[in-house]
Amino acid sequence: MTQQSLLEDSNLHADVGSDADSKAILKGLNLTINPGEVHAIMGPNGSGKSTLANVLSGRPGYTVTQGHVLLDQEALADLEPHERAQAGLFLAFQYPVEIPGVSNMEFLKASMDSLAKAHNAEQPDAAGFIRQVRTLAESLDLDPQFLKRGVNEGFSGGEKKRNEILQLLLLNPKMAILDETDSGLDIDALQTVAEGVNRFRNDGNGVLLITHYQRLLDYIVPDFVHVLADGQIIQSGDKNLALELEAKGYTWLT
Amino acid sequence: MSQSSVDDLVEAGREYSAGFVTDVETDTLPPGLNEDVIRFISQRKDEPEWLTEWRLNAFQQWQAMTEPKWPHLHYPEVDFQSISYYSAPKSQADGPRSLDEVDPELLRTYEKLGIPLHEQAALAGVVPDPDQPSSNVAVDVVFDSVSIATTFKQKLADAGVIFCPISEAVKTHPELVQKYLGSVVPQRDNFYAALNSAVFSDGSFVYIPKGVRCPMELSTYFRINERNTGQFERTLIIADAGSHVSYLEGCTAPMRDENQLHAAVVELVALEDAEIKYSTVQNWYPGDENGKGGIYNFVTKRGLCAGARAKISWTQVETGSAITWKYPSVVLRGDDSIGEFYSVALTNNRQQADTGTKMIHMGKNTRSTIVAKGISAGRSDSSYRGLVRITPTASQARNFTQCDSLLIGDLCGAHTFPYIESKNNSAIIEHEASTSKVSDDQLFACQQRGIDAEKAVSMIVNGFCKEVFRELPMEFAVEAGKLLEVSLEGAVG
Numbered sequence: 132m133t134q135q136s137l138l139e140d141s142n143l144h145a146d147v148g149s150d151a152d153s154k155a156i157l158k159g160l161n162l163t164i165n166p167g168e169v170h171a172i173m174g175p176n177g178s179g180k181s182t183l184a185n186v187l188s189g190r191p192g193y194t195v196t197q198g199h200v201l202l203d204q205e206a207l208a209d210l211e212p213h214e215r216a217q218a219g220l221f222l223a224f225q226y227p228v229e230i231p232g233v234s235n236m237e238f239l240k241a242s243m244d245s246l247a248k249a250h251n252a253e254q255p256d257a258a259g260f261i262r263q264v265r266t267l268a269e270s271l272d273l274d275p276q277f278l279k280r281g282v283n284e285g286f287s288g289g290e291k292k293r294n295e296i297l298q299l300l301l302l303n304p305k306m307a308i309l310d311e312t313d314s315g316l317d318i319d320a321l322q323t324v325a326e327g328v329n330r331f332r333n334d335g336n337g338v339l340l341i342t343h344y345q346r347l348l349d350y351i352v353p354d355f356v357h358v359l360a361d362g363q364i365i366q367s368g369d370k371n372l373a374l375e376l377e378a379k380g381y382t383w384l385t
Numbered sequence: 386m387s388q389s390s391v392d393d394l395v396e397a398g399r400e401y402s403a404g405f406v407t408d409v410e411t412d413t414l415p416p417g418l419n420e421d422v423i424r425f426i427s428q429r430k431d432e433p434e435w436l437t438e439w440r441l442n443a444f445q446q447w448q449a450m451t452e453p454k455w456p457h458l459h460y461p462e463v464d465f466q467s468i469s470y471y472s473a474p475k476s477q478a479d480g481p482r483s484l485d486e487v488d489p490e491l492l493r494t495y496e497k498l499g500i501p502l503h504e505q506a507a508l509a510g511v512v513p514d515p516d517q518p519s520s521n522v523a524v525d526v527v528f529d530s531v532s533i534a535t536t537f538k539q540k541l542a543d544a545g546v547i548f549c550p551i552s553e554a555v556k557t558h559p560e561l562v563q564k565y566l567g568s569v570v571p572q573r574d575n576f577y578a579a580l581n582s583a584v585f586s587d588g589s590f591v592y593i594p595k596g597v598r599c600p601m602e603l604s605t606y607f608r609i610n611e612r613n614t615g616q617f618e619r620t621l622i623i624a625d626a627g628s629h630v631s632y633l634e635g636c637t638a639p640m641r642d643e644n645q646l647h648a649a650v651v652e653l654v655a656l657e658d659a660e661i662k663y664s665t666v667q668n669w670y671p672g673d674e675n676g677k678g679g680i681y682n683f684v685t686k687r688g689l690c691a692g693a694r695a696k697i698s699w700t701q702v703e704t705g706s707a708i709t710w711k712y713p714s715v716v717l718r719g720d721d722s723i724g725e726f727y728s729v730a731l732t733n734n735r736q737q738a739d740t741g742t743k744m745i746h747m748g749k750n751t752r753s754t755i756v757a758k759g760i761s762a763g764r765s766d767s768s769y770r771g772l773v774r775i776t777p778t779a780s781q782a783r784n785f786t787q788c789d790s791l792l793i794g795d796l797c798g799a800h801t802f803p804y805i806e807s808k809n810n811s812a813i814i815e816h817e818a819s820t821s822k823v824s825d826d827q828l829f830a831c832q833q834r835g836i837d838a839e840k841a842v843s844m845i846v847n848g849f850c851k852e853v854f855r856e857l858p859m860e861f862a863v864e865a866g867k868l869l870e871v872s873l874e875g876a877v878g
Contacts, residue, residue, distance in 0.1 A: 212829060216832065230845060233845060249835065
């Protein structure tokens with residue numbers, strides 16, 4: 132029996148921008164992630180790393196012009212962003228936004244309820260849910276008081292990123308994409324975030340780490356490392372590739 | 386929970402679900418306005434002569450006045466001669482109004498709207514819950530021009546509270562009506578108030594005796610049914626010294642292609658140490674998405690803190706009407722009196738709203754708080770207009786104003802017109818304002834967590850309105866949120 136992939140991008144081409152002045156960013160990207168695997172995507176600025184995250188999650192403004200993406204054998208092309216989330220795709224944002232007036236607790240509950248509804252599952256009971264969120268918050272060094280505050284409202288950079296990881300652990304998706312989650316983090320916060328991601332990892336789910344720096348990969352050890360340049364994966368290897376990149380830069384590849 | 390008017394209005398979801406027409410035989414005056422029409426109305430209501438004269442005097446004043454042109458509103462001129470000024474369900478024309486005599490067709494209308502006309506029905510829905518002390522609500526219902534039923538009369542009477550149609554109060558408590566009618570909003574206060582004074586049809590009258598805490602929420606429910614009629618209700622609430630009352634009004638109308646006029650006057654009088662909390666959930670038909678039809682809502686609401694330490698609080702959630710023109714105000718005459726205004730005004734499609742408040746500080750140490758939230762979506766236009774006036778006698782007066790606008794999409798407008806007049810150096814006046822937009826990033830962040838766009842917008846808008854919803858009586862806060870959700874249908878996408 133062959134193993135079924137969790138995420139499969141075949142010959143993915145994508146543009147960013149409106150019709151008139153759109154620009155091709157992804158130019159034939161192939162990537163397959165199997166259950167239990169962690170893949171890291173590295174590459175120079177402007178290579179298309181964040182575009183990949185946005186295309187996969189269905190952010191408006193990005194158009195797939197060729198190729199296809201399967202999430203757990205389901206084609207993503209026709210799914211709205213919230214349907215992709217309901218199908219098990221999670222994106223930890225590079226720049227988490229603030230939503231004033233909507234408390235974190237309310238936001239998390241709305242999210243959990245939407246996912247439960249999509250799967251015809253029962254909504255979590257309020258008391259158990261609050262306990263679960265509190266425990267998660269403490270494990271990520273987030274003051275439980277933050278749950279009453281507006282989503283990311285007045286959070287420090289580190290708190291915002293830890294909040295993303297809290298959501299990751301709470302929603303427990305099939306496929307997690309982390310878009311430069313390490314950017315702007317001090318070493319303590321980086322360790323907390325990495326510890327959270329490692330806690331998330333299991334045999335059934337997948338992780339796609341988008342990062343600039345090898346440093347994150349000291350804490351989250353990837354199974355595969357890919358180098359993205361000009362919209363294509365030009366080199367793949369194991370974790371040692373990241374160390375090589377750290378030493379030599381990208382120029383020897385491009 | 387017994388009173389779930391708004392809930393029932395919104396549960397059907399997609400459309401304006403209160404937009405149906407009730408088929409009852411009516412006694413409707415032909416369109417037009419002159420002294421004979423006013424005499425007819427007065428006669429039909431069997432009014433004393435002083436009131437007939439009062440109306441005629443108002444009519445004379447009105448004829449010399451012109452429509453205000455200063456609001457930031459655009460609509461074709463209203464032809465006041467094409468409106469019928471009196472409409473009543475025929476079966477209500479005579480006889481005492483006990484519930485058993487109400488036309489079953491009308492009762493069904495209100496059942497559809499979720500208004501508990503039968504006291505039993507009202508009680509049946511009440512689960513004894515100590516957390517919901519106010520879950521029985523006394524309701525007065527105004528259908529076109531007449532009040533058709535008031536519930537819980539006996540229980541209120543036991544507490545000494547008078548809650549009845551104003552047409553009845555004119556007969557049963559003429560001394561109170563004559564003393565206070567027009568005492569807060571004079572006949573010639575403005576064009577629409579003068580018109581209302583001349584032709585007002587019905588409305589609610591409330592008197593809370595000295596030291597009494599009204600045992601339940603009072604509520605009036607307004608419904609325009611008949612075509613080409615205007616609704617001109619008049620509400621008068623008097624809270625005697627040391628008393629307390631919380632009052633809620635709700636409004637709906639059928640969907641019609643023509644515009645319909647609603648010009649109400651509400652007067653509140655709070656004597657020494659009295660408190661009046663007045664909440665409105667206004668869901669008049671807003672017109673269709675192209676701006677056809679809808680209610681023109683020109684309303685004058687004003688409260689007078691007549692005695693020391695009196696408090697008047699207005700809370701409004703305005704989602705309906707094609708045109709909204711209203712400025713619930715407080716005159717702070719008593720020393721240490723308090724005025725509050727909490728408002729959410731949501732406009733979508735082609736709706737226009739010019740709304741806000743006036744806080745007139747006259748007494749010493751008077752305080753006022755204004756929190757106004759405007760939400761504009763579609764091609765709508767929403768304006769906040771507020772006046773804070775500190776007169777020379779109002780030493781140590783304080784005002785805090787917070788005025789926030791939220792835009793959804795890029796075809797709508799939000800405007801703020803604050804007026805501050807301070808004639809006393811010891812006053813402290815604060816004004817904060819903000820304008821924000823529901824950003825694509827916020828929407829996407831919600832969607833990425835599985836929340837669809839419409840739910841996301843309504844969650845963001847509800848968050849934006851939280852400070853105001855907190856002020857609503859408990860059972861209406863949730864409903865108000867749901868109402869916003871429905872009013873925002875189609876605002877994204």
